[in-house]
Amino acid sequence: MIDLTITEALQKLKSGEISAVELTRAYLDRIEKYGKELNCYITVTPERAMADAAASDARYAAGTALPLDGIPIGMKDLFATRGIRTTAASRMLENFVPEYESTVSQKFIDAGTVLLGKTNLDEFAMGTFSKTSYFGAPVNPWQMEKRLTAGGSSGGATSAIASGLAIGGTGTDTGGSIRFPSAITGLVGMKPTYGLCSRWGCVAFASSLDTPGPIARTVDDAALLLSAMAGHDPKDSTSSDKGFNATVPLSPILGDGKTLRVGIIKEFAAVEVSADMKRLFNARIEDLKSIGAEIVEVSIPNILDALAAYYIIAPAEASSNLARYDGMKYGLRIEGEDLIDTYKKTRAAGFGEEVQRRMIVGTAVLSSESYEVYFMQAARVRRMIADSFNKAFEQCDLILCPSGAGTAMPLDSDLTPLEYYALDLFTVAMNLAGIPACSVPCGLAENGLPLGMQVVGKRFDDLKVLQLAKHIEQFAGIDNRPTKVMGK
Amino acid sequence: MAFSKQQLKKFADLIRIDISEEKLEKMNIDSVIEWLDKLQKINTTGVEPMLNPAEHKLPRRADVVTDGNIRDLVLSNAPDNAGISRGYFAVPKVMDE
Numbered sequence: 001m002i003d004l005t006i007t008e009a010l011q012k013l014k015s016g017e018i019s020a021v022e023l024t025r026a027y028l029d030r031i032e033k034y035g036k037e038l039n040c041y042i043t044v045t046p047e048r049a050m051a052d053a054a055a056s057d058a059r060y061a062a063g064t065a066l067p068l069d070g071i072p073i074g075m076k077d078l079f080a081t082r083g084i085r086t087t088a089a090s091r092m093l094e095n096f097v098p099e100y101e102s103t104v105s106q107k108f109i110d111a112g113t114v115l116l117g118k119t120n121l122d123e124f125a126m127g128t129f130s131k132t133s134y135f136g137a138p139v140n141p142w143q144m145e146k147r148l149t150a151g152g153s154s155g156g157a158t159s160a161i162a163s164g165l166a167i168g169g170t171g172t173d174t175g176g177s178i179r180f181p182s183a184i185t186g187l188v189g190m191k192p193t194y195g196l197c198s199r200w201g202c203v204a205f206a207s208s209l210d211t212p213g214p215i216a217r218t219v220d221d222a223a224l225l226l227s228a229m230a231g232h233d234p235k236d237s238t239s240s241d242k243g244f245n246a247t248v249p250l251s252p253i254l255g256d257g258k259t260l261r262v263g264i265i266k267e268f269a270a271v272e273v274s275a276d277m278k279r280l281f282n283a284r285i286e287d288l289k290s291i292g293a294e295i296v297e298v299s300i301p302n303i304l305d306a307l308a309a310y311y312i313i314a315p316a317e318a319s320s321n322l323a324r325y326d327g328m329k330y331g332l333r334i335e336g337e338d339l340i341d342t343y344k345k346t347r348a349a350g351f352g353e354e355v356q357r358r359m360i361v362g363t364a365v366l367s368s369e370s371y372e373v374y375f376m377q378a379a380r381v382r383r384m385i386a387d388s389f390n391k392a393f394e395q396c397d398l399i400l401c402p403s404g405a406g407t408a409m410p411l412d413s414d415l416t417p418l419e420y421y422a423l424d425l426f427t428v429a430m431n432l433a434g435i436p437a438c439s440v441p442c443g444l445a446e447n448g449l450p451l452g453m454q455v456v457g458k459r460f461d462d463l464k465v466l467q468l469a470k471h472i473e474q475f476a477g478i479d480n481r482p483t484k485v486m487g488k
Numbered sequence: 489m490a491f492s493k494q495q496l497k498k499f500a501d502l503i504r505i506d507i508s509e510e511k512l513e514k515m516n517i518d519s520v521i522e523w524l525d526k527l528q529k530i531n532t533t534g535v536e537p538m539l540n541p542a543e544h545k546l547p548r549r550a551d552v553v554t555d556g557n558i559r560d561l562v563l564s565n566a567p568d569n570a571g572i573s574r575g576y577f578a579v580p581k582v583m584d585e
Binding site: 095096097098099194195207208234237238239240302305308309311312319323326327328329330331332333335336338339340341342343344345347348351353356357359360361363364365367369370373374376377378379380381382383384386416417418421432433434435459 | 489491495496499500501502503504505506507512515516517519520521523524526527528530532535536537538539540541542544546547549558561562564565566567568577579580581582
C-alpha cells in the first residue's frame with residue numbers, strides 16, 4: 001500500500017478497495033519502524049491521524065468525500081498547527097504549541113487530508129542539508145547505509161516521502177528549499193509562483209521570498225497537492241487572487257503536433273556540474289525535442305550574481321523577522337540580570353549558529369553605513385534578474401535548468417558557509433523573481449542516486465510548468481517507489 | 489566593505505545576541521561579507537529596487553474586528569506563567585527603584 005501514489009490511493013479510496021484508516025495505519029506502522037532512523041519527523045501525530053482517517057471514511061461512506069480525503073501527509077514543521085507543537089526546528093520554539101492554524105494547513109484540513117506529523121527541517125528553514133535542525137538531521141533513504149543528506153531545508157519532508165513515511169507533503173522554498181531536497185531524493189518539488197499559496201501562519205524567514213509548495217512522488221500528485229494549497233488569503237496581503245486548480249492526469253503540453261519554445265539559460269552553461277547531470281539534462285532535452293519542443297538559448301545576464309543578492313536580501317529580512325523572538329510572550333526564555341540581558345541570553349541559547357550568522361550578516365547589510373551599498377544594490381540586481389526573466393519569456397514559453405550540480409552528499413561533509421550557500425546557485429534566482437519552478441527527476445546517476453532538473457515559468461504559469469515536468473518525468477522513468485528505494 | 493571586530497560585536501548587541509569574540513570570529517562573517525562585495529561591480533544606475541515580487545496594489549481591508557476575546561489563548565504559550573491568572577505576561581523588571 002505504501003507504494004501507491006496519491007492519484008492511485010484516491011481511486012482506491014473512492015472505489016472502497018481500501019479505507020483511509022487502513023492506509024493511515026500502514027503509514028503509522030512504517031513511521032514506527034523507520035521514523036527514528038530517518039529522523040524525518042519532529043512530531044508524529046498518530047491520534048490526530050487516526051481521527052482524521054476515521055472522519056474521511058465516514059465522508060466516503062456518506063458520499064461527501066473531499067478532494068484529497070484520506071490522504072496521509074506530512075506538514076513541514078514551519079506551518080503552525082493548532083494544538084500541535086510547531087518548532088521551526090529551533091530550540092527557541094521547542095515547546096511552542098500554536099493556538100491557531102496556518103492557512104495552508106487549514107486548506108489541507110478542508111481538503112480532507114490526514115495529518116501524520118510535522119516534518120524536520122533546517123532551523124527556521126536556513127540551510128541546505130537540514131543539519132541546522134535542533135533535532136538533528138533527517139537521512140536520505142536512498143542508499144541509506146551511506147547516510148546521505150535528504151537536502152534542506154525541507155529535508156524532513158523529502159526523507160519521509162521518499163521512504164514511504166508520508167504519501168506527500170508540504171515544503172517551503174525561500175532559495176531552493178523545496179527543489180534541492182526533492183532533486184536529490186528522486187521526488188517532485190514545486191515552488192509555485194510567489195503569492196499563489198498563503199504565507200499566513202508559516203513561520204517567517206524572508207517574507208519576500210518564502211513560498212509554500214508541495215512535495216510528492218509524481219507530478220500529478222504535486223498538482224493535486226498544489227490545488228489544495230493555493231488560493232487567495234485575505235490574511236496575507238501578498239497573496240494573489242489567482243487560484244490553481246488542476247485535474248489529473250495533467251494533459252500533455254507536447255506531442256500530437258503541439259509546439260513549445262523551451263529556453264536554456266546561456267550563463268548556466270559555464271557552471272560546473274557533474275558529468276551525470278550534464279548527460280541526463282542533455283538526454284531529457286533531446287527527448288523533449290523528439291516530441292516537438294523547440295530549444296532556444298536565452299540570456300539572464302546577472303543570474304550568477306543572484307546568489308550574492310539572495311544572501312543579502314534573505315538574511316536582511318530574516319534579521320528583522322526573527323526580532324520577534326524575545327522570550328517574553330512565547331518561546332524560550334533564559335533569565336538574565338535584567339531585561340536586556342534576558343533578551344541576549346535567550347537569543348544566544350535559542351538560535352543555532354547558522355541562524356545567528358545570518359542575523360548578524362543581515363544586520364550588517366542593513367546598517368546605516370551599508371544599507372545603500374548592500375541591501376538596495378541587491379534589490380536593484382533583483383529587479384534586473386526579474387526583468388531578464390521577463391525578456392527571456394518573450395523568446396520562450398518555459399525554461400529548463402539543473403536543480404543542482406550533483407547527487408546527494410554525505411551528511412558529515414564538512415563545508416564552509418560559502419560552500420553550502422553555493423549549492424543554491426541554480427535555485428535562488430527564481431525566488432528573487434517570484435516565478436514558479438518545479439524540480440522533477442531527470443534520471444539516475446552512475447552511482448544509482450537520483451538527479452533533478454527544473455522547469456521554470458512566467459508568474460502564474462504554474463500549470464504549464466507542471467505539464468512540461470510531467471513529460472520529463474515520463475522520459476526519465478525513475479522508479480521512486482519507497483519499498484524499492486529503501487529495499488524494504 | 490570590511491567590518492571591524494567591534495562593528496560585528498555591535499551588530500550582535502543590536503540584535504540582542506550574547507556572543508563571545510571567539511565565537512564571532514569562528515563564524516567567518518568576514519568571508520561571507522567579502523563575498524557579497526562582488527555585487528558592487530554591477531552597474532545598477534537607474535534601476536528601481538525590487539522589494540517584493542508581488543507588485544499588485546496591496547488591498548485595503550475593511551476596518552473591522554476579525555478576531556478578539558482570545559486573551560487566554562494568547563497567554564497560553566507565555567514562558568513565565570506567573571501573570572497568566574491575572575491576564576498578563578510576566579516580564580523581568582524594566583525600571584529601577
